[in-house]
Amino acid sequence: MAEVKLIGAWFSPFSRRVEMALKLKGVEYEYIEEDLSNKSPLLLKYNPIHKKVPVLLHNGKPIAESSIIIEYIDETWEGPSILPKDPYERAMARFWVKFIDEKCTVPMWKACSSPGEEGEKAKEEAAQLLKFVEEEIKDKKFFGGDNIGLVDISANFIGYWFGIIQELMGVELLTKEKYPNLCEWIDGYINHSFVKDNLPPKDKMTEVFKAFTQPGYSGYKPKV
């Protein structure tokens, strides 16, 4: 019986970032794909509060919420450090992960998926928020310094998913002209030998996003 299991969804950036953390530490795990349009008893048992993926099961004990799972992985297994060692740097890493997840992602998504004025407003909001991220990555190869760290792993929505959505929907938000440093980080990120093996294929992601935006689509859709 596998000691480590991950309940995830192949297209979810939250799920993928946990997989990256596990692989970075060389942890062997059993992956369980969840059908989010028809949630399994297993998921509902191990994450009754949020009923979301990813959920890590370590010796049968569940941990939910990707940022919490990643810190747990970093603390439990040997291997390259995901979080910095210095308390101030750790606080900064946690701050940026929280900012990107809780503030940036929703307006970025809405900028591409909400029609009319709502979409325009979201685009303006996202544009302002991304300026902070642009400033943070200036003069750095990765958010983690010379190597990828917590923020790089956690910023995968900006690093990969968003580029696919914005291209599909013809939205010009995250451009080289406006965000040269962030776009340079994205190039480095998706071509990083470790990262690129852990991203879902672009054509399949495009299909998924196309489906989300079809009128009359009744399958799973991320709640935004």
Next chain:
Amino acid sequence: MADEVILLDAHYSMFGMRVRLALAEKGIEYEYREENLANKSPLLLEMNPVHKKIPVLIHNKKPICESLIIVQYIDEVWKDKSPLLPSDPYQRAQARFWADFIDKKMYESGGKIWKTKGEEKEAGKKEFIENIKLLEGVLGEKPYFGGEEFGYLDVALITFYSWFYAYETVGEFSIEQHCPKLIEWGKRCMERESVSKSLADPHKVYDFVLMLRKKYGVE
């Protein structure tokens, strides 16, 4: 060289109280600066340009923002006294999970109770009661969320306890009726000097809430 620790805060903020409490638990000397949130200081805007919110801890001129991130920072820097996070990684993950739950769910449902009226208020009340019942379940028979010792999750939740009287009075319900064990826990925590000196007086919180309700035109 002595540490320079400054806290930018607002007296009634349950988030600010968490930081005051963590500093008190560790016995750290600091300078408290009350912010007028209607007229934010240049220092606050400089130290937290992203969110422009309190609390902000400034340690030897370097700012740390977001209350739970600050509490973890305090715990990691001043690690030799009164550890707040559990030493076991799984217990740590659980403490972080429930602290995150408090921020994501309880703050919003509690807010609905005093910020809204009618159906939305009732929905907020129902959700709030569900949230605290879950937390009471997490506490179980332990004296503190941290087990035998007062810890991180106790810090995260006890500051909301100072707002319970306001929620109950505006919402016209009794938290004790639904969660007697949680109220017992609250009273136990209040016996700690660090807690009683860090939390705002619940009756004053209530007056503050009434003032805000008037200001925002909630009847």
